[in-house]
Amino acid sequence: MPNNKIHCRLGRVCVLAFCVILVVSVLGCATEEITLPGAAQTMQLSSPAFGDGERIPAKYTCDAEDISPPLTWTEPPPHTQAFVLIMDDPDAPGGTFTHWVLFNLPAATRELAEATPDEKQVLGQALQGTNSFGRIGYDGPCPPRGHLHRYRFTLYALDQPLNLEAGASREQVLFAIKDHILALGQLTVVYQRQQ
Numbered sequence: 001m002p003n004n005k006i007h008c009r010l011g012r013v014c015v016l017a018f019c020v021i022l023v024v025s026v027l028g029c030a031t032e033e034i035t036l037p038g039a040a041q042t043m044q045l046s047s048p049a050f051g052d053g054e055r056i057p058a059k060y061t062c063d064a065e066d067i068s069p070p071l072t073w074t075e076p077p078p079h080t081q082a083f084v085l086i087m088d089d090p091d092a093p094g095g096t097f098t099h100w101v102l103f104n105l106p107a108a109t110r111e112l113a114e115a116t117p118d119e120k121q122v123l124g125q126a127l128q129g130t131n132s133f134g135r136i137g138y139d140g141p142c143p144p145r146g147h148l149h150r151y152r153f154t155l156y157a158l159d160q161p162l163n164l165e166a167g168a169s170r171e172q173v174l175f176a177i178k179d180h181i182l183a184l185g186q187l188t189v190v191y192q193r194q195q
Contacts, residue, residue: 041076041077041183042183043075043076043155043157043183045071045072045153046071047153052188052189053189055191055192056069056140057069060141061141063193065115066138068100068112068115068116068138070114071112071153071155074110076182077182077183079182080107080158080159080183081160082104082158082160082161083103083107084101084102084103084156084158084162085100085102085112085154086098086101086102086152086174087100087151087152088151088152088154090150091150092143097132099131099132100131100139101130101131101173102122102126103126103127103161103164103168103173104125104127104161104162105123106124106125106126109123116128125161128166129164129166129167129169129173130169136167145194146193148192150190151188151189152187152188153186153187154184155185156181157182157184158180159180160180162176
């Protein structure tokens with residue numbers, strides 16, 4: 001009988017431990033990806049320099065000029081007050097790597113010209129955050145040689161500007177926008193450096 005009680009208690013402990021691990025895993029994933037509210041719309045994000053799923057030209061990478069590419073997007077929903085743009089690499093060995101954080105783009109904006117300056121404040125009132133290189137502004141694809149990586153440009157239309165300072169991290173921006181997203185657009189490219 002005592003053995004049965006011990007086995008029963010051990011079984012309960014194992015089930016409880018499994019539940020805790022499951023909850024922590026789910027919460028951990030929730031901070032990484034933004035899920036859109038049911039009413040949120042989509043926008044078309046594109047570039048005159050490349051198409052969705054195509055290889056990004058070397059000009060926009062660490063192998064050449066390393067300048068930001070031109071981007072355009074369709075009309076956002078009514079009541080849009082600002083945009084956020086994030087470029088990241090979900091295939092980086094250490095987890096998602098941030099290449100560009102740009103927020104509080106004015107609601108009237110429908111395009112970004114090539115070569116946005118690496119300054120804290122650009123385009124009037126827009127602010128730039130800190131990327132995973134520890135720098136302000138855009139730093140292009142620069143994967144380990146021989147490895148193909150995907151790069152996501154994600155544009156968010158928000159119902160209000162963010163109350164954040166220049167230099168904010170991707171995580172800070174994603175946390176600030178989670179209850180204010182009206183629409184989203186995404187453009188994905190790939191890049192592989194030669195051996």
